[in-house]
Amino acid sequence: MITSYFPKYVALFAICVLCVGALDTFIAAVYEHAVILPNRTETPVSKEEALLLMNKNIDVLENAVKLAARQGAHIIVTPEDGIYGWVFTRETIYPYLEDIPDPEVNWIPCTDPQRFGYTPVQQRLSCLAKDNSIYVVANIGDKKPCNASDPQCPPDGRYQYNTDVVFDSEGRLVARYHKYNLFAPEIQFDFPKDSESVTFETPFGKFGIFTCFDIFSHTPAVVVVDEFQVDSVLYPVAWYNTLPLLSAVPFHSAWARAMRVNLLAANTHNTSMHMTGSGIYAPEAVKVYHYDMETESGQLMLSELKSRPRSEPTYPAAVDWSAYARSVKPFSSEQSNFPGMIYFDELTFIELKRNTGNYTVCQKDLCCHLTYKMSEKRTDEVYALGAFDGLHTVEGQYYLQICTLLKCQISDLRTCGEPVGSAFTKLEEFSLSGTFATRYVFPQIILSGSQLAPERYYEVLRDGRLRSRSRTPLPVLVLALYGRVFDKDPPRLGQGPRRLE
Numbered sequence: 001m002i003t004s005y006f007p008k009y010v011a012l013f014a015i016c017v018l019c020v021g022a023l024d025t026f027i028a029a030v031y032e033h034a035v036i037l038p039n040r041t042e043t044p045v046s047k048e049e050a051l052l053l054m055n056k057n058i059d060v061l062e063n064a065v066k067l068a069a070r071q072g073a074h075i076i077v078t079p080e081d082g083i084y085g086w087v088f089t090r091e092t093i094y095p096y097l098e099d100i101p102d103p104e105v106n107w108i109p110c111t112d113p114q115r116f117g118y119t120p121v122q123q124r125l126s127c128l129a130k131d132n133s134i135y136v137v138a139n140i141g142d143k144k145p146c147n148a149s150d151p152q153c154p155p156d157g158r159y160q161y162n163t164d165v166v167f168d169s170e171g172r173l174v175a176r177y178h179k180y181n182l183f184a185p186e187i188q189f190d191f192p193k194d195s196e197s198v199t200f201e202t203p204f205g206k207f208g209i210f211t212c213f214d215i216f217s218h219t220p221a222v223v224v225v226d227e228f229q230v231d232s233v234l235y236p237v238a239w240y241n242t243l244p245l246l247s248a249v250p251f252h253s254a255w256a257r258a259m260r261v262n263l264l265a266a267n268t269h270n271t272s273m274h275m276t277g278s279g280i281y282a283p284e285a286v287k288v289y290h291y292d293m294e295t296e297s298g299q300l301m302l303s304e305l306k307s308r309p310r311s312e313p314t315y316p317a318a319v320d321w322s323a324y325a326r327s328v329k330p331f332s333s334e335q336s337n338f339p340g341m342i343y344f345d346e347l348t349f350i351e352l353k354r355n356t357g358n359y360t361v362c363q364k365d366l367c368c369h370l371t372y373k374m375s376e377k378r379t380d381e382v383y384a385l386g387a388f389d390g391l392h393t394v395e396g397q398y399y400l401q402i403c404t405l406l407k408c409q410i411s412d413l414r415t416c417g418e419p420v421g422s423a424f425t426k427l428e429e430f431s432l433s434g435t436f437a438t439r440y441v442f443p444q445i446i447l448s449g450s451q452l453a454p455e456r457y458y459e460v461l462r463d464g465r466l467r468s469r470s471r472t473p474l475p476v477l478v479l480a481l482y483g484r485v486f487d488k489d490p491p492r493l494g495q496g497p498r499r500l501e
């Protein structure tokens, strides 16, 4: 009798663990951190000095973790390079690195600190998670010795990886992700040989993780969302804003909207480097964001998110980004096109000469349509509609299709595409669409002062139009549909440091 009851008992127990543990919503926290930088990075420091500096940063992060936990947060994300800064060579980053084991080893550094050698940073992060019962996400450096038996082993006998780690609320290492798409200046780190899609389950949904420049990628960024079907993405960044199209908050929130996933983005804070802009983004809305070019302080943000947005009735429908644009005839115009540069890419532009109108501008296979109405056509501000269809090749290689309406820097048309911070012209109505050859298009609206447009003022229709919803006039700096065409990418986005052989 006992044996026949036993399996039932086990099954019942398992079901109850799931129903008691599972949460419909959770509280997410991100911390924008003003990193305390090392005094010197051109020559190597001792391990002790490196640890002293890292502990100063962890002291600040510790306050944020405690504050977040006290407010009920289940998970907190801290930024890329948040523990030691960003300007290093291979040699000068070395004293900051620790050997980070594969999470499969099932390790709680806080309670078993000696198990994998000297790992004081992992121990401290693990204790922060355990003592405050909160998942902690941080970015640190991993080192892995190698030797001549591996032909790719660097001459100094080790691989060095830009690495995200996650400790669960018991302090256990549950995720380790080596940044796959390094950004060009990251000469201190190696590209991992293979891409890894790092995901893990929690009582509040399935998580994926990647870092900064990875957001431009198919692997791992699109893969964790579309193939691994995660609910939320953890996203440490050290992102410097470049208007018009690559500012952290508009770009990251557009990605979350288009990919229909929660995104927890934590940026470093350094105004002279234009590093600011963190937020918590849900598929249907920006929950909270922070952008501050005035002070040098860090900032904690919290917001409640759905644990499994895919199974919610409010989950947004997929967008067919070219449906509308392919169904209409191009608008004709007697005006001539002119070229303009955005972040080393040459767009084809057309000037908006009147306060209302319809325009089409094309480049290669992409045509962008705009219908708009301004409150008035100011003589001191010039707006242009631009199209780009091509391979971007500076600081990484990736294929783009972009439709954008933007304010030119001054009334000279040669400044269209250059960064500009404020606008007085107000748009009452707009509708922007393009004949995109991709399912991955990120819609952005940036207002004067680099502010996001509140969602009630616009909508993304299922036929791919980015359209005004109310007649409230908005001081628009940039409207953009930023498309990524992954089939036309080279194998890797990043251009690594070339090693002489």
Ligand SMILES: *[C@@H]1O[C@H](CO)[C@@H](O)[C@H](O)[C@H]1NC(C)=O
Pocket: 038, 039, 049, 052, 053
């Ligand atoms: C950096 O230099 C300052 C001033 O000399 C000193 O107070 C500080 O401890 C140094 N920081 C580190 C991490 O060595």
Ligand SMILES: *[C@@H]1O[C@H](CO)[C@@H](O)[C@H](O)[C@H]1NC(C)=O
Pocket: 145, 146, 147, 148, 149
């Ligand atoms: C170095 O190579 C030997 C075989 O030649 C191997 O047994 C050893 O594990 C290697 N060490 C490392 C750190 O890869």
Ligand SMILES: *[C@@H]1O[C@H](CO)[C@@H](O)[C@H](O)[C@H]1NC(C)=O
Pocket: 035, 037, 087, 270, 271, 272, 273, 296
């Ligand atoms: C910001 O970063 C720059 C470049 O790394 C550095 O020189 C500067 O000291 C940093 N500012 C602050 C406030 O840390």
Ligand SMILES: *[C@@H]1O[C@H](CO)[C@@H](O)[C@H](O)[C@H]1NC(C)=O
Pocket: 356, 357, 358, 371
């Ligand atoms: C723009 O096109 C729409 C139809 O698509 C038309 O109703 C409207 O009058 C046009 N506006 C201008 C200013 O040409």
